[in-house]
Amino acid sequence: MTDTPLSLAEADSTLFTRLRRWWSGETANPVKRVQFDRPLTPWMFLLPQLAVVAIFFYWPSVQAVTSSFYLEDPFGFGATFVGLDNYTDALTSRGYMSTAAFTAFFCVVVTALSLGLGLLLAVKADKVIRGAETYKTLLISVYAIAPPVAGLIGMMFFDMHMGPFTQIAAWFGHDLRVGIDYWDTASALIVISVWKQIPYNFIFFLSGLQSVPVSVREAALIDAKSGWRRFCDITLPLLAPTAFFLLVINITYTMFDTFPIIDVIVKDKPANNPMTLVYKVYLDGFKGNDIGGSSAQSVILMVVVALLTVLQFRFLERRVHYG
Amino acid sequence: MIKTASTAIALALTASTAYAATDISWWHGMGGRNGEVINEIAQQFNAAQDQCNLTPVSRGTYEEALSSGIAAFRSGEQPNILQVFDAGAATIIAAKGATVPAEDLITGAGEEFDREAFIAGVRNFYADADGKFIGMPFNSSAPILYYNTEAFEAAGVEPPKTWEEFEEIAPALRDAGYIPMTASQLTWMMVENFKSRNNQQFATNNNGYDGFEGTEILVSDDNQKMMFEKLKAWADEDLYGFYGAGWADNLKPFEEGEAAMWIGSSGSFGGLQQSAEFDFDAVYMPYWDSIEGAGTQSFIGGAALFAMAGKSEEENACTAQFFTFLTSPETQFFYHRSTGYVPITEAAYELAKSEGYYDDQPVAEVGIQQLMLEGGEWSKGYRMGFYPQIRSVMEREFNRIFSDEVSVDEAFSIIEEEGNALLARFAKTAN
Numbered sequence: 084m085t086d087t088p089l090s091l092a093e094a095d096s097t098l099f100t101r102l103r104r105w106w107s108g109e110t111a112n113p114v115k116r117v118q119f120d121r122p123l124t125p126w127m128f129l130l131p132q133l134a135v136v137a138i139f140f141y142w143p144s145v146q147a148v149t150s151s152f153y154l155e156d157p158f159g160f161g162a163t164f165v166g167l168d169n170y171t172d173a174l175t176s177r178g179y180m181s182t183a184a185f186t187a188f189f190c191v192v193v194t195a196l197s198l199g200l201g202l203l204l205a206v207k208a209d210k211v212i213r214g215a216e217t218y219k220t221l222l223i224s225v226y227a228i229a230p231p232v233a234g235l236i237g238m239m240f241f242d243m244h245m246g247p248f249t250q251i252a253a254w255f256g257h258d259l260r261v262g263i264d265y266w267d268t269a270s271a272l273i274v275i276s277v278w279k280q281i282p283y284n285f286i287f288f289l290s291g292l293q294s295v296p297v298s299v300r301e302a303a304l305i306d307a308k309s310g311w312r313r314f315c316d317i318t319l320p321l322l323a324p325t326a327f328f329l330l331v332i333n334i335t336y337t338m339f340d341t342f343p344i345i346d347v348i349v350k351d352k353p354a355n356n357p358m359t360l361v362y363k364v365y366l367d368g369f370k371g372n373d374i375g376g377s378s379a380q381s382v383i384l385m386v387v388v389a390l391l392t393v394l395q396f397r398f399l400e401r402r403v404h405y406g
Numbered sequence: 407m408i409k410t411a412s413t414a415i416a417l418a419l420t421a422s423t424a425y426a427a428t429d430i431s432w433w434h435g436m437g438g439r440n441g442e443v444i445n446e447i448a449q450q451f452n453a454a455q456d457q458c459n460l461t462p463v464s465r466g467t468y469e470e471a472l473s474s475g476i477a478a479f480r481s482g483e484q485p486n487i488l489q490v491f492d493a494g495a496a497t498i499i500a501a502k503g504a505t506v507p508a509e510d511l512i513t514g515a516g517e518e519f520d521r522e523a524f525i526a527g528v529r530n531f532y533a534d535a536d537g538k539f540i541g542m543p544f545n546s547s548a549p550i551l552y553y554n555t556e557a558f559e560a561a562g563v564e565p566p567k568t569w570e571e572f573e574e575i576a577p578a579l580r581d582a583g584y585i586p587m588t589a590s591q592l593t594w595m596m597v598e599n600f601k602s603r604n605n606q607q608f609a610t611n612n613n614g615y616d617g618f619e620g621t622e623i624l625v626s627d628d629n630q631k632m633m634f635e636k637l638k639a640w641a642d643e644d645l646y647g648f649y650g651a652g653w654a655d656n657l658k659p660f661e662e663g664e665a666a667m668w669i670g671s672s673g674s675f676g677g678l679q680q681s682a683e684f685d686f687d688a689v690y691m692p693y694w695d696s697i698e699g700a701g702t703q704s705f706i707g708g709a710a711l712f713a714m715a716g717k718s719e720e721e722n723a724c725t726a727q728f729f730t731f732l733t734s735p736e737t738q739f740f741y742h743r744s745t746g747y748v749p750i751t752e753a754a755y756e757l758a759k760s761e762g763y764y765d766d767q768p769v770a771e772v773g774i775q776q777l778m779l780e781g782g783e784w785s786k787g788y789r790m791g792f793y794p795q796i797r798s799v800m801e802r803e804f805n806r807i808f809s810d811e812v813s814v815d816e817a818f819s820i821i822e823e824e825g826n827a828l829l830a831r832f833a834k835t836a837n
Contacts, residue, residue: 154831354798354804
């Protein structure tokens with residue numbers, strides 16, 4: 084983890100100056116010059132990766148931005164330039180705004196719960212001595228389940244005709260109707276998404292905890308008797324780089340990777356069930372064949388994610404202490 | 407030496423005949439048993455002649471088949487034949503250069519085409535305003551009311567013809583311990599076919615047939631709202647069970663013998679025969695006696711085949727030949743028997759009758775008879791762009807109605823408002 088901030092800071096500040104130096108044959112760091120004596124060699128190694136990024140990210144992004152300004156018939160016979168109409172249509176539509184609100188809510192809840200529970204389990208697992216391996220393997224194994232399968236397993240529990248959760252809810256007098264009632268579906272969606280993500284957070288938190296030096300822990304033991312206090316003052320700050328990394332990953336997960344879970348839960352018929360913005364892009368573009376509208380939505384999403392990432396690195400990362 | 411030469415000649419001959427066959431492709435959206443039947447039909451076609459070789463490819467669901475067909479067309483890789491479902495018909499028919507009208511294709515290849523040979527219910531749905539067939543009707547279905555005969559005997563009642571009769575018998579079924587009725591896909595059953603069975607106008611511009619410009623959906627009239635006020639009231643009195651927008655969720659209580667009636671597709675017949683462990687029968691989908699002129703035929707459901715443009719003469723000739731093969735009474739009867747979809751020509755229906763098929767399987771006849779009922783002014787079909795999204799809007803609002811989040815009045819004014827916005831948007835793309 085210690086290398087990351089350095090390289091990021093470099094990239095952030097002086098990309099242009101470095102390009103110029105490279106062009107004129109200078110190098111920023113003469114010590115490293117021995118590795119590549121020809122300026123083109125590193126680029127050749129980078130080429131496959133750059134090609135992948137260009138073909139699968141930049142090119143589609145440019146296409147999305149262009150088609151978001153057009154209203155196009157599905158078969159591509161004619162496109163009319165409509166300026167920002169697709170954007171205003173999306174931003175003023177009731178459906179889009181409620182989906183956006185749900186996505187924000189979903190993001191906060193799923194990230195908080197899966198980080199919190201992952202951390203709790205990791206802290207507890209760190210203390211277990213007997214059967215530790217079995218315990219860890221059991222917790223991690225869920226990570227091997229593919230999201231659509233996780234969705235299917237979850238829906239077996241929440242099925243409105245025979246799901247055990249539906250029956251348990253009925254004992255408490257609640258008529259759980261996943262697929263019909265908005266908040267019932269939202270709860271099922273959150274439970275399944277959190278369940279799927281906990282193992283991932285668990286693995287990282289656990290390895291983060293195990294890298295906290297024993298000497299530091301022992302020293303802390305002398306200073307503070309309360310376990311909670313030691314956790315807040317020593318363990319948590321030392322875990323901060325891991326936690327920050329996981330925060331970024333978890334937000335991306337809830338915004339994008341929960342797609343298959345939603346797809347399984349709404350069974351092809353979203354009706355009034357909650358969904359995320361990504362799912363709406365898919366519905367309007369691939370099922371509704373509204374290419375312009377769907378492109379505008381995906382551009383909005385791209386901007387939001389870019390802003391969020393910048394915010395995270397600007398404000399949060401500064402508070403993170405890398406050992 | 408002679409032997410080798412003759413083998414070589416024989417090889418060359420077989421090679422050249424194989425080479426001469428024109429390959430055509432067919433993308434469809436059917437899975438499971440229905441997908442296998444499509445493969446069987448393609449094999450029958452390939453065996454019946456040797457100029458053409460048809461390869462069917464499953465592209466997932468109806469919606470996925472349409473989207474991948476569109477994506478393929480945009481990159482010039484379209485199949486010869488694309489299956490498009492009822493709600494997507496407007497999308498492909500509006501794109502005039504994307505398809506060759508089925509009728510032009512068949513007559514252009516010098517084959518016979520007779521509109522009157524098709525049963526009345528399927529003639530207009532995939533045709534233009536003049537009645538020319540753009541798509542070739544393929545798997546066609548009608549919504550019908552299935553009922554559990556044991557439940558009806560236990561309650562001592564008869565299956566309803568009208569919704570008024572339903573209101574009379576439903577309490578008896580409830581008191582006998584059943585959910586009186588469930589229904590899958592309310593958009594198809596209670597809106598689209600509420601319009602057709604009760605002969606109600608569905609959209610301006612002659613239900614959308616006269617052009618996309620200015621077409622508006624008509625759903626906030628008193629009759630349409632009355633249907634949903636009733637459904638909501640029945641749900642509150644335990645006379646009707648609503649299980650969301652999913653097809654299978656609403657079917658399940660009927661399959662498990664908990665619900666006495668289920669409104670589903672005539673094409674569900676084959677599947678029900680396997681899953682239901684009780685005796686069941688079917689009648690027409692009910693209509694309202696109180697609405698004047700009601701009781702007309704229903705819209706055709708299912709999907710049609712479209713010949714994609716941009717293909718060579720030989721390939722188009724093969725596609726035409728396949729369409730003709732597909733409408734032959736033998737193929738139609740085979741398809742009807744294997745899947746439960748209705749035969750689309752009068753001749754195929756006659757063949758099924760003369761073979762005594764309906765003596766064994768009376769339920770299989772209900773769908774086609776309903777499609778052959780008298781047609782009304784508004785029961786021919788509808789043509790609305792972005793209709794799959796309008797369906798999604800309806801599904802969303804229906805869920806809200808049944809979870810008490812919105813009144814029927816408000817729901818339908820939202821559907822009309824959002825539906826019209828989508829239609830206006832489509833009209834802009836279609837010019």
